[in-house]
Amino acid sequence: SSPVPHGIPVPASYGDPQRNGLTANDLFDGMAEHLFYTLGTRAEGASVHDLYMALSHAVRDRLMTRHLATKDQLRAGSAKVVAYFSAEFLIGPQLGNNLLMLGMQAEAAEALRRFGGPGLDQVLDVEEEPGLGNGGLGRLAACYLESLASLEFPASGYGIRYEFGIFDQAIRDGWQVEITDKWLKGGWPWELVYPAQSVSVGFGGHVESYGDEQGAERRRWLPAHRALGVPHDVPVLGYRVNSCDRIRLWRAVAAESFDVHAFNEGDFQRAVQEKVASETLSKVLYPNDGTDQGKRLRLEQQHFFVSCSLQDMLRTLALRGAPVQSFAEHWTVQLNDTHPSIAVAELMRLLVDEHRLGWDEAWTITTASIAYTNHTLLPEALERWEVGLFGSLLPRHLEIIYEINARFLQQVRLHAPGDLDLLRRVSIIHEDGTKAVRMAHLATVAAHHVNGVAALHSQLVKTDLFPDFAALWPGKFTNVTNGVTPRRWLALANPPLARLLGETLGDDWPAHIERLRQLEPLATDSGFQQRWAACKLACKRRLAGVIAEQSQVLVDPTSLFDIQVKRIHEYKRQHLNALQVVLQYLRIKHGETEGMVPRTVIFGGKAAPGYWMAKLIIRFISGIAETINADPDNRGLLRVAFLADYNVKLGERVYPAADLSEQISTAGLEASGTGNMKFALNGALTIGTLDGANVEIRQQVGTDNFFLFGHTTEQIAELRSDYRPWEWVEKVPLLREALDLIERGHFSNGDGELFRPLVQNIVGRDSYFLLADLPDYLVSQNDASRLWADPSAWQRASILNTARSGYFSSDRAIREYAERVWGVEPLPVAMGCEVS
Ligand code: GPW
Structure with a gap:
């Protein structure tokens, strides 16, 4: 029971959409109040961060009505x-996203204009992401x-x-x-x-x-x-x-x-x-x-x-x-x-x-x-948790798990009498060696x-x-x-494309992503293709700015932006991509540039601090970037950049700017991938293996609009029994030379030791089958270059990627969970004052 009696009115704006304070004027007033009362500062001396805080608090105030109404409705029902x-x-x-959700982006920009200081982009840029x-x-x-x-x-x-x-x-x-x-x-x-x-x-x-x-x-x-x-x-x-x-x-x-x-x-x-x-x-x-x-x-x-x-x-x-x-x-x-x-x-x-x-x-x-x-x-x-550790931390839980297991195994015994091996395999407790809870x-x-x-x-x-x-x-x-939200990953991240989609599909397209299909007939319209290309170019310019600021590497926004961003892991095979870059570089050095197009190969991702090989892969990418970018023989055909500190905020810059999305994991090892969906939604073409959701992306966007390569899951399983990676080296022209170059320190200032473990890993064991997939990968990369050389054909494929990616919206995924797994129904929230 509350110490405050019933009947105390909620704030005047509560439940009243007219008085919800969503205009630029209201936002300006809210910001002024927060600058003064919450932040204890005067508008004159306010920093960009102060403005960020003031705007965030003002926006937060404006979502509170909805937040409380949602809670009230739940509690009562x-x-x-x-x-x-x-x-x-x-x-x-959060700030940019919440402005988008509330439909207040223009109002926020206007409110900031009235302060006469930094603009909305500058203010959004100071937010620390959790x-x-x-x-x-x-x-x-x-x-x-x-x-x-x-x-x-x-x-x-x-x-x-x-x-x-x-x-x-x-x-x-x-x-x-x-x-x-x-x-x-x-x-x-x-x-x-x-x-x-x-x-x-x-x-x-x-x-x-x-x-x-x-x-x-x-x-x-x-x-x-x-x-x-x-x-x-x-x-x-x-x-x-x-x-x-x-x-x-x-x-x-x-x-x-x-x-x-x-x-x-x-x-x-x-x-x-x-x-x-x-x-x-x-x-x-x-x-x-x-x-x-x-x-x-x-x-x-x-x-x-x-x-x-x-x-x-x-x-x-x-x-x-x-x-x-x-x-x-x-x-x-x-x-x-x-x-x-x-x-x-x-x-x-x-x-x-x-x-x-x-x-x-x-x-x-x-x-x-x-x-x-x-x-x-x-x-x-x-x-798995060792039973000793588990029991010392959670003794009662261990007992309960033993009881669950005993009853479960009893059920299994009835199902398959006498099958002791089955019991051993399915038991919640792993029994061979140190006992552990699975x-x-x-x-x-x-x-x-x-x-x-x-x-x-x-x-x-x-x-x-x-x-x-x-x-x-x-x-x-x-x-x-899996699915991804088209609000953050398209409407928020890609303003030029969002504007074009608004004009083409109607303003509420982010709530009805299936409308992207309506773009299909426009894929061959040259006027639309040009507008499409202009959006992409604007996003590439923006990313080029980020790269220049971060690493002083200058990249050409008209080159093919070929991007791989994700955590660094051997199964994701960033080193396969890096190897392919070295081979392209060698082709340039040998004057074999036929069919090549200017490319900017961009990597980004963090390695687990204790994962030594992943860290060496980052060092390797940095090494090839430094050598290749400094080599005048390039003639603008190849640039390499490693984007530091890849995170959600950077992702919002990256996905919209991609032409080619690298999804090159060993088949059967990437459960789904979701970056692959963000790229496709933003009109990038995928070069990828038949792994995770790549399979469905290819089905959806059409096999002609996807660069497939590599062994299938079944083929990898067959290879596994008798794989001798060193025998694959000779199948790829220039590969021997590339590996020698790496081992002689060409990409490490003459240090012949640095990358030896990486080369040994690939040639000696190659647990992730890089060399088995490399020949086909190179063919696919050439296919990508060839299509890029025909801008209209590329634009068409790009438009079709976006048009056919609606399936990968998290709205679709959530509807499936709701219906097939959770058994829940939508509950629209009323904003009246009917709550006691
Ligand atoms: F190992 N994933 C991840 F399965 O990001 F727990 N971290 C993790 O620790 C695990 C999976 C775990 C990823 C998958 O690798 C990726 O394929 C998938 O798209 C993503 O989870 C979301 O399902």
């Missing part, structure tokens, strides 16, 4: 809400929350408010250097803190039995330590609708500010130790993409945010006056990979131990509410649906990763091909 559990949310800059994710998986979570809000589905993201997100990358002497990401340093205006909704989470300790009031034996967990989770909510506006969902990120603080006893003894050091330990929980994001390190703190982080979130969800259930038994009717939980899969055991514990439900009833609720998305087949990414097995056993993220990947999940589970539960496995 009984609609099922999506809880998207993810250890990562790579949300990107790098609360590594790459594709985290960015997918952000796109999905945005689509959920835009499609008016009630939803909450749940994750961790890392104080330090993914490191900032600098390049020094060609090497990656990691710099701490201090995204909170200037104050970050896009979060709302609710300390009163903090929850307590236990760690360690032991479990004991006791008899409850009915005399039944029960188990009780007595944790050794507790931390508090404080919710920080980032509002997520839908596009031009009233819905405003949120991402609830938990920050860890000490349960007591310090150990009073130790403090009284005069041991101040020890007194604050517990506080430091608790707050370490949400201190820093693990910067590994697709590798599991099995570190204790990582499991602590996972348990921390999952427990906070489930307790929060149970609390709101009670607020709705609904019994705990109805959990699965009010919430549907999506696990973004296995990182939050401890949720299975934690929900069971909360239901059985805390809410005193019977096991079977609790299991029915748990399995009815949880679904699991798998994002990788790579064994090094599949999370989190993907836990998630798969509990989930009502398990999905992969592209058609090919979902197929491989069934046939290669979990064939036994697929045989047990054929209906459980499904596919939802």
Whole structure:
């Protein structure tokens, strides 16, 4: 019950669209107030950052009506809400996006004009982006929350408010250097803190039995330590609708500010130790993409945010006056990979131990509410926790997992009597050698649906990763091909094209992405082609400016922009691309330039700090860039640039500027890819393997508008048994010479040692089949050059790529999850004052 009586009016603007303060005038007034009252500064002396803060606060004020109306409607109703559990949310800059969602971009520009200082672009440019994710998986979570809000589905993201997100990358002497990401340093205006909704989470300790009031034996967990989770909510506006969902990120603080006893003894050091330990929980994001390190703190982080979130969800259930038994009717939980899969055991514990439900009833609720998305087949990414570590941190959860496993294996025994090997294969507990909990097995056993993220990947999940589970539960496995939001990745990132699309398809095209199809008949219209090309050129000029500013490399915006941006990983094969660049360079050196067109090859991406080979690949790209760019023999045919610190903000500059999108992973290894979709949406042609969502992109855009190369998944599997990479070297003209050049230090100032491990890796083992795919890759690259030489044919293909990429909208993906996995319906938000 509230200490404030009912009947106190909401602010005058609440629920009244006319008084929502969305005009330039209102924004100007709002900014002036915030400069003065929130920031304590005068307009005259305001810095660009002050203006950014003032505008952000003014915009934040204007989304609050929607945010509160959405919450009120949820609290009052009984609609099922999506809880998207993810250890990562790579949300990107907020101000520009929120202006777009509210339809206030022009108003903001106008309000700033009245201050007479910096313009909107300059103000947007100072925003620090929260790098609360590594790459594709985290960015997918952000796109999905945005689509959920835009499609008016009630939803909450749940994750961790890392104080330090993914490191900032600098390049020094060609090497990656990691710099701490201090995204909170200037104050970050896009979060709302609710300390009163903090929850307590236990760690360690032991479990004991006791008899409850009915005399039944029960188990009780007595944790050794507790931390508090404080919710920080980032509002997520839908596009031009009233819905405003949120991402609830938990920050860890000490349960007591310090150990009073130790403090009284005069041991101040020890007194604050517990506080430091608790707050370490949400201190820093693990910067590994697709590798599991099995570190204790990582499991602590996972348990921390999952427990906070489930307790929060149970609390709101009670607020709705609904019994705990109805959990699965009010919430549907999506696990973004296995990182939050401890949720299975934690929900069971909360239901059985805390809410005193019977096991079977609790299991029915748990399995009815949880679904699991798998994002990788790579064994090094599949999370396993040693039983010793697991049990010392979460003793009760380990017991629960043993119980789940025992009941599950009993079921398997009935299904396949006597098949001991099957039991060993599917067991949640890995038993050979050191015992470990297999989190993907836990998630798969509990989930009502398990999905992969592209058609090919979902197929491989069934046939290669979990064939036994697929045989047990054929209906459980499904596919939802990934998608990306056309708001951020087209409407916001590509202003020239957004304008052209507005004129051609109508202003509300971002909410109706299927309209892109209407571009098809224009693909051969030379007038439209010219306008299309002009948009692309403007974006390329903008990116050329970024490159010049960053690295002093001057690139020609009329050259073919050939781009590969993504995390650096051997399976993604940036070194295949680099090798191809060296071969092109040699052709130029030998005067064999027939069929070549001026190209700018651009790379960007971070390497995990402990991934030595990935860091060497960055050094290699820097090396070839330096040598090639300095060589006058080039005659403008080849430039190479490595873009430092690739992140969401840079991505918004990169995708619109691409002519050619490099999607060249070894077939069967990239679950989906989502950068591939952002490129295609922005009219880039793909050069790619039949991997992940490339397969579907090629189907959608048409095989003529996609440069295919390489072995298929099946062919790679066949090669694997008897692969001798060195035998492939002679099949490629100039390759021997290229490798020698690299080994002799041509790209490393004469240092003949530096790149030897890279060359050895490729020629000696080549685990990712670069050499097997290289000949076909070169042919495809030539095809791309040939098409580029015919501008009209290229423009046509580019237009068709955009026209046929609507399928890759996250709106489509979210609709599929809603219908086939979650069973949720849109709930449009009313903005009247009908809420009590
Ligand atoms: F290993 N992905 C990622 F599966 O970005 F957990 N980080 C990760 O840690 C994992 C996957 C994990 C990516 C996939 O590599 C990419 O193919 C996919 O498009 C993306 O997740 C979103 O599904």
